[in-house]
Amino acid sequence: MTLRPEYTDGAPCWADLMTPDREGAERFYGGLFGWTFDPPNPGFNGYAMARRNGQSVAGMMQIVPGRGMQVAWNTHFSASDAAATGRKIVAAGGTVPLEPHPVGSLGVMMFAADPTGGYFGVWQPGEHRGAEWAYRPGGMCWHELYTRDGARADAFYQAVFAYAPAKVPSDKEVDYANYDRGGRPLCGRLEMTAAWGGVPPHWLTYFAVEDFEASLAKLRALAGESIHGPYPTPLGPSALVRDPYGAVFGLTQLRGPSA
CATH class of the missing domain: 3.10.180.10 (2,3-Dihydroxybiphenyl 1,2-Dioxygenase, domain 1)
Known part of the structure; x- marks a missing residue:
């Protein structure tokens, strides 16, 4: 039986890495966690999916110069309505530096910041609901x-x-x-x-x-x-x-x- 987590609204559902060296990071995390990697998707700025035992576990993307991207692991929270969540974020004193936008048929993504300076992502699921391999070794x-x-x-x-x-x-x-x-x-x-x-x-x-x-x-x-x-x-x-x-x-x- 395959265990796939269910992500309710507000649950952390995904993590992805912004790195200056994607190939080096693949070697590191592949060696540490046993991850394999899909080929970078040119339609999504070279974003690549990491997998464990064939199941999605995290994402990875090489930093694009000039876009203000920082080396970091990013946490994303599930939301059934990203636009409505964005309005709540602004009303509560946060900001939305990246407005909700579709990622093909996978879902809708948004980046936000809380009023104390913590950045996070919001993910409205489509075909991609979040990490399939989680709460287990390597996830x-x-x-x-x-x-x-x-x-x-x-x-x-x-x-x-x-x-x-x-x-x-x-x-x-x-x-x-x-x-x-x-x-x-x-x-x-x-x-x-x-x-x-x-x-x-x-x-x-x-x-x-x-x-x-x-x-x-x-x-x-x-x-x-x-x-x-x-x-x-x-x-x-x-x-x-x-x-x-x-x-x-x-x-x-x-x-x-x-x-």
């Missing part, structure tokens, strides 16, 4: 917003996606909240402190691995680096890491199916 498993104004971010995402922010108790003076919908946590939010220095607000994607220590060793052998951790999380042991071209993401070893 995305969690998404977090890093912001300097947790209260403002909470109010924004509550207005746009009907999240119910649930503060997570901590004995380490960490301001963290899960963004719940229907009683289920869909993603999280962490308020950055002065210790984060000049790191800009951003959404971060975590990918699941089968063997945490072996994956960290493999990452280093592929010229990546670990930049924070390991540290414990409710999902399992985790770390923030960086690929050889500057994109930051997370690694997590899921404790089991209940995670």
